[in-house]
Amino acid sequence: MSDSTVQLHDKEFTIYLQENEIRQAIERLAVQINQDYKENTPVFLAVLNGSFMFASDLMKEIKIPCEISFIKLASYQNTQSTGTVKELVGLNEEVRSRHIIILEDIVDTGHTVSVLLEKLQAFSPASIQIASLLLKPASLQHPLQLKYTALSIPNDFVVGYGLDYNGLGRNLRHLYKVKS
Numbered sequence: 001m002s003d004s005t006v007q008l009h010d011k012e013f014t015i016y017l018q019e020n021e022i023r024q025a026i027e028r029l030a031v032q033i034n035q036d037y038k039e040n041t042p043v044f045l046a047v048l049n050g051s052f053m054f055a056s057d058l059m060k061e062i063k064i065p066c067e068i069s070f071i072k073l074a075s076y077q078n079t080q081s082t083g084t085v086k087e088l089v090g091l092n093e094e095v096r097s098r099h100i101i102i103l104e105d106i107v108d109t110g111h112t113v114s115v116l117l118e119k120l121q122a123f124s125p126a127s128i129q130i131a132s133l134l135l136k137p138a139s140l141q142h143p144l145q146l147k148y149t150a151l152s153i154p155n156d157f158v159v160g161y162g163l164d165y166n167g168l169g170r171n172l173r174h175l176y177k178v179k180s
C-alpha cells in the first residue's frame with residue numbers, strides 16, 4: 001500500500017505531514033521546554049489515548065530532570081442528570097506545588113484541555129502549561145493560553161501519529177487529513 005493515502009472505515013485520507021516534519025517540530029518544542037524548565041523538575045501529564053506517540057518522541061528530546069505520568073478524561077453518564085460528565089483518571093503522582101506540563105496530541109475546540117485545567121487546578125500545582133502537538137486555531141471555542149504548540153493546522157479532520165478515526169489510524173507514522 002502506498003504511504004500517500006489510507007482508507008480507514010468509510011473515509012479516505014491523504015498525507016498531510018511527513019514523520020520527519022513532525023519530528024522536527026517536536027525537537028523545536030523540546031528546545032523551548034528544556035530552556036524554560038531548567039530550574040524545575042516538571043511533571044509531564046500525557047493525555048491518553050491520542051498523545052502516546054507525541055509523548056514518546058518529545059520525552060526523548062527532554063534533557064532536564066522530569067517525571068511523566070499518563071492520565072485520561074473518562075466520560076460517563078451522570079445518573080443524576082442527562083449530561084455526560086468527564087472524570088479525571090490516572091492521576092497518581094503528587095502534583096501539589098509541582099510544575100505540570102499537559103501533553104496533548106491535538107487542541108481542537110479546546111474543550112478537553114479546558115476541563116483538564118479546571119480539574120488539575122484543584123490539586124494546587126505550582127504552575128500548569130499545555131504542550132500540544134497540533135492546534136486548530138479556527139476551531140477553538142475556549143480562551144486558552146497555549147504556551148507550547150508544535151504545529152498549527154487548518155480545520156480539517158486528521159489522523160495518524162496517535163490520532164484516530166473511530167479507533168483506527170493511531171499507528172500511522174505520518175499525519176493524514178480526510179479527503180474532501
Ligand SMILES: O=P(O)(O)OC[C@H]1O[C@H](OP(=O)(O)OP(=O)(O)O)[C@H](O)[C@@H]1O
Pocket residue numbers: 047048049050051104105106107108109110111112113163164
Ligand atoms: O479540543 P477538543 O475538541 O476537546 O479535542 C481534542 C481532544 O480530542 C481527542 O481526544 P478523544 O476524546 O477523541 O480521545 P482519544 O485521545 O482517546 O482519541 C484528542 O486526543 C484531544 O484530547
Ligand code: HPA
Pocket residue numbers: 106108156157158159163164165
Ligand atoms: O482532527 C482530529 N482527528 C482526530 N481526533 C481529533 N480529536 C479532535 N480533533 C481531532
